[in-house]
Amino acid sequence: MKAWGSLVMSAGLSIAAVCVKTIIPFTLTDVPLWILYGAITGTVAVGCRI
Numbered sequence: 001m002k003a004w005g006s007l008v009m010s011a012g013l014s015i016a017a018v019c020v021k022t023i024i025p026f027t028l029t030d031v032p033l034w035i036l037y038g039a040i041t042g043t044v045a046v047g048c049r050i
Contacts, residue, residue, distance in 0.1 A: 013044040
């Protein structure tokens, strides 16, 4: 049951990360947002342990 919960949480966070990616503009002034996005998405991809 714990494994299924982790799967659902990881999938949900990955979907949320993709949704956020679509609203961040691709401009030079938004580079800090993209760095933050990359750090958060990397954490989600590796596996968020709560």
